Amino acid sequence: MTAFRTVPGDGPLRLVVVGAGQMGRNWLRAIGSSALVEAVGVVDLDLAAAEDAAPPSAVVGRTLAEVVDRSGPDAVVNVTIPEAHLPVTGEALRRGLPVLSEKPMAATPAEALALVRIAEETGELLAVSQNRRFHSGLWELRRLAGQLGRAGILTHEFFKAPHFGGFREVMANPLVLDMAIHNFDAARFLLGAEPVAVYCEEYNPGWSWYGGDAAATAIFEMTGGVRFVYTGSWCSPGLETAWNSRWRLSAERGSATWDGEGRPVAERTGGAPATADAVDDYPGDDLLGSLTLFVRALRTGEAPMGECHDNLRSLAMVHAAIASASRGERVRIDEVLAAAEADVGRLLTAG
Numbered sequence: 001m002t003a004f005r006t007v008p009g010d011g012p013l014r015l016v017v018v019g020a021g022q023m024g025r026n027w028l029r030a031i032g033s034s035a036l037v038e039a040v041g042v043v044d045l046d047l048a049a050a051e052d053a054a055p056p057s058a059v060v061g062r063t064l065a066e067v068v069d070r071s072g073p074d075a076v077v078n079v080t081i082p083e084a085h086l087p088v089t090g091e092a093l094r095r096g097l098p099v100l101s102e103k104p105m106a107a108t109p110a111e112a113l114a115l116v117r118i119a120e121e122t123g124e125l126l127a128v129s130q131n132r133r134f135h136s137g138l139w140e141l142r143r144l145a146g147q148l149g150r151a152g153i154l155t156h157e158f159f160k161a162p163h164f165g166g167f168r169e170v171m172a173n174p175l176v177l178d179m180a181i182h183n184f185d186a187a188r189f190l191l192g193a194e195p196v197a198v199y200c201e202e203y204n205p206g207w208s209w210y211g212g213d214a215a216a217t218a219i220f221e222m223t224g225g226v227r228f229v230y231t232g233s234w235c236s237p238g239l240e241t242a243w244n245s246r247w248r249l250s251a252e253r254g255s256a257t258w259d260g261e262g263r264p265v266a267e268r269t270g271g272a273p274a275t276a277d278a279v280d281d282y283p284g285d286d287l288l289g290s291l292t293l294f295v296r297a298l299r300t301g302e303a304p305m306g307e308c309h310d311n312l313r314s315l316a317m318v319h320a321a322i323a324s325a326s327r328g329e330r331v332r333i334d335e336v337l338a339a340a341e342a343d344v345g346r347l348l349t350a351g
């Protein structure tokens with residue numbers, strides 16, 4: 001059990017949001033719609049962006065130090081770019097503030113592990129929002145899976161064709177690095193299993209408008225011998241899947257499918273339908289699910305989904321897949337975590 005400092009109280013949790021870009025604005029909207037939280041400060045290197053995005057009563061500034069001193073928050077939400085996650089989250093934790101971070105926890109597994117160490121050292125909670133876990137269909141699929149016996153194969157398809165412009169069209173590994181962490185994390189959630197090793201190929205279809213590889217197929221071995229077969233593409237026009245992908249679980253006593261939007265369906269051996277139990281403790285959709293669990297964690301001490309020790313394994317899946325594709329061989333998740341461990345001392349000394 002991971003222990004962290006709790007924040008007693010029953011009013012809204014006072015938050016400073018760092019990063020007022022596209023996703024920061026989504027966070028501010030979600031925070032504004034929830035009675036559990038309140039945005040008391042907004043930070044961005046681009047002051048005009050912070051001013052434009054902030055609610056009227058919030059303190060606005062260019063640095064975390066300045067805004068924290070003036071607003072006295074209970075916690076920080078980090079929605080900066082991944083390269084800024086180590087310095088921003090690290091500073092917030094060291095100032096005695098718990099952090100809810102956008103994915104990825106940090107730009108590399110070693111940087112993420114450095115943050116895990118800082119969270120341990122300071123006793124503050126660090127959680128990563130994997131907002132795509134929070135869809136009632138995915139939770140129902142997980143409950144259905146629980147009725148079908150041992151899982152064997154989980155297959156996943158993500159086919160979309162967005163023209164984002166900007167950094168995604170020039171970065172290396174745009175699909176695996178920027179998007180697939182959601183799906184890898186969801187597979188761990190669905191199966192209740194941990195990644196062991198992966199074989200991955202990344203490629204760029206001839207018509208792709210992305211500079212880096214916009215498509216990938218990966219086979220993960222999960223604990224218990226389950227295989228999670230991931231296929232995805234950012235440049236597949238026609239019959240696009242939902243943003244939450246298309247899933248199929250093949251298990252010992254039946255199968256279940258989900259189209260990523262509606263309700264999943266399941267069939268037992270012999271053809272009878274399977275139905276899920278009533279909804280369990282579902283915390284709400286999308287960013288509200290992450291916020292609810294973060295607030296509950298700080299009020300009760302119950303570790304939230306995305307707690308940093310746990311989330312490190314979702315991040316390691318991403319980097320193991322990229323290493324596998326570049327080396328053309330199967331890569332163990334332990335290897336990625338050991339390499340991060342070897343590097344973390346240097347980062348903590350430098351920081």
Ligand SMILES: NC(=O)c1ccc[n+]([C@@H]2O[C@H](COP(=O)([O-])OP(=O)(O)OC[C@H]3O[C@@H](n4cnc5c(N)ncnc54)[C@H](O)[C@@H]3O)[C@@H](O)[C@H]2O)c1
Pocket residue numbers: 018019020021022023024043044045046049062079080081082084088102103104131
């Ligand atoms: N969960 C999702 O569905 C989802 C979707 C999009 C983006 N994201 C994640 O959200 C984060 C932000 O992405 P975005 O698309 O909003 O990026 P963005 O570039 O639109 O915005 C980032 C903002 O952070 C600011 N910033 C950068 N470094 C800073 C620092 N050190 N201090 C203060 N401000 C700083 C920038 O000025 C910019 O305004 C990333 O981690 C990204 O992966 C998640």
